[in-house]
Amino acid sequence: MNMRRTTIKDVAEAAGVGVATVSRVLSGGSASPATRERVLTVAAQLDYRPSALGRNLRQQRSGGIGLLLPDITDSFYSRLADGVLACARSAGEPVILCTTGDDPEREAEMIGALLEQGVDRVVAVPSGDGEIWAPTLRAGLTTVFAHRLSPGRDDVPAVLADDRAGVRTAVDYLTGLGHRRIAYLGGPGQGQRLAVFRGALGPLVDEELIVVARGSRDSAYAAAAGLFQHRPDVTAVLAGGNLLGEAAVLAARELDLRIPRDLSLIMFDDVPWAELCSPPLTVIAQPAQDIGYRAAELVLRGGGRRPRGVLLPTELIVRGSCAARGTSRSPR
Amino acid sequence: MNMRRTTIKDVAEAAGVGVATVSRVLSGGSASPATRERVLTVAAQLDYRPSALGRNLRQQRSGGIGLLLPDITDSFYSRLADGVLACARSAGEPVILCTTGDDPEREAEMIGALLEQGVDRVVAVPSGDGEIWAPTLRAGLTTVFAHRLSPGRDDVPAVLADDRAGVRTAVDYLTGLGHRRIAYLGGPGQGQRLAVFRGALGPLVDEELIVVARGSRDSAYAAAAGLFQHRPDVTAVLAGGNLLGEAAVLAARELDLRIPRDLSLIMFDDVPWAELCSPPLTVIAQPAQDIGYRAAELVLRGGGRRPRGVLLPTELIVRGSCAARGTSRSPR
């Protein structure tokens, strides 16, 4: 009943060879064809599975890749995670998932836990600034950022959606429709995007129309509602994430703003429900899954010292949430 | 530059004690107050973090809990995962995430990978039948099922939503509205629910109106569209998951069935977009996050040999996707 796992030693004995030989055969080292086959058959016969524990201790690193996300509940991040999982699975590597809630402190805590586990490869959506990652990187773990980068850390490869182009496209689309008072509803860690937004809007930019929320649904709703109440003259809003978009729709409904008649809305990230929403939401699609996959690929390749990252294209998908600014609302 | 991690040995030397003592102090064993304090301060001073690798090898088990889900992209499962993560974090345990795609073969593969990693605690949404789990359980890992149980395995504790009550409530609600031709749109592993559905419907049950899809979005859409085309006389449908509900809405739109005028819809699982949908969807809410949390709790408690599981309540949330069967469509 209480039988021990079969170890490499058992295989060695049963095959009449040394443990070193077994290890070599299974690790792809050199061995004579005769012994190789013998070892292989014996191993299969005994149903031998090498223990990751022993191996990890020996080579001072746990296999597996750590995945650091703000919130697995967010559709964007769960799709990103799915991409990472797909790549990791094809490489036979386990994935350790941690959520940070966009809290730098918690992020640091998770990093600590990870490298206590011996994890030496991490895919992360960074929350904090570059400082937090300094000791981590010095500790020798290969890191790849996904979706956004950490300010002041350009020595870490990153896989990003082309925010610049996405924001510009969205802004151009809205201004093309005649909108002048365009708001940006942002989340944590979107400094990059904000800069592009300001740039694309040029002289039209109105700092009061730029509001950033924390990661939570409540915070997003509060930000959206506050914006709409405080500045009823906005005619269009760009939501920097699906949580923000959701909040915008809800807040607009609550205040009896009709989309798109009273308010045009573009949302970052195409989620399945964007099409089901009323009206269907015009979005800027981001290849969330690809981002995850490519990031995992990069972190698995690892050694390649090429901090140059990857930029994936975004796409404007026009549905029904934007209208030309014809029947405008009177200011105040 | 290339400095070694500080090990327990370093702490022992610096504190002038044996490694055994250090280990005991850090593991909560007995030690004199004097030495305890000395060891603790020295450890803190050296920033010593015990290596999980060494510990794991020694006690023949990796810490950490494995999480087996059909699809992390599905909002329900991502919320469930969030619950598991919350509980695991408060216990300081890492979580290894695997997705099975509802494929028993892939599930078995993942289980193999997990126990190769030395994982001995698993929270799973089982896909396959009980057979797959037999060797796993014999291998001594404590398992807790979540959301659904594996047919023929009543020796594993499970944390479930009260499907029975949920289905019954939904069916009663629909029949109360005058519906007679009620369809069930199911997914994988919902045998339990189906039985209840048949039971609750009684003599009204029509086997042709019961259709089950595989896990994917495409499959769900195909099932829904097929049902609506083949049997245009259905007046209400119960969707057994948010993917199925989404598919039902899309298929209904495609076929120009107006919800709720032509077709009433109740969806299992309350997702954020249910409220944004047009019309807002009437749902049976399941405490996905709680399910995950409780399951993790159970698997962490572990030893308690009480295969008795937990049943969490569901709730019917009435929105706008169901109507009384007044303006009925003429049969064929």
Place this chain on the structure above:
DNA sequence: CCCGAATGTGGATACGTTTTCATGCATCTC
């Protein structure tokens, strides 16, 4: 005052693997 018990402590061992190193054997070269 002596002996048994209780307690604190450190040495040694084992966990399963990979990798280094030395050895033996066969083959090649001049």
Place this chain on the structure above:
DNA sequence: GAGATGCATGAAAACGTATCCACATTCGGG
């Protein structure tokens, strides 16, 4: 044919920890 070169192989060490066991010290009771 002798020395050099290559290759397959196994013994042994190392990774960092927890735990067993033996020993020392102290304390309490008779």
